[in-house]
Amino acid sequence: MRYHLPADAVLDYKNFGLIQKYLNDRGKIVPRRITGISAKDQRKLVSAIKKARFLALLTTGRVRNRENRY
Numbered sequence: 001m002r003y004h005l006p007a008d009a010v011l012d013y014k015n016f017g018l019i020q021k022y023l024n025d026r027g028k029i030v031p032r033r034i035t036g037i038s039a040k041d042q043r044k045l046v047s048a049i050k051k052a053r054f055l056a057l058l059t060t061g062r063v064r065n066r067e068n069r070y
Helices: 016-023 041-052
Strands: none
Touching: 016 041
16 A cells, blocks of 8 residues: 555645645546545545646646647
């Protein structure tokens, strides 16, 4: 288990420090089988991440340079 969700953690879209721990370097959500958190907490986490992305508080992925397209 690589991750640990504190018991007093608030899974909210405004909690950037906690949310970013559960995103990989490309901005993808780390799956539950790797994080080891419960299914209920994973659903809350995913909805918080998606809400933060919708409000443009988080990036949706990596930013590509226009000159180096591939």
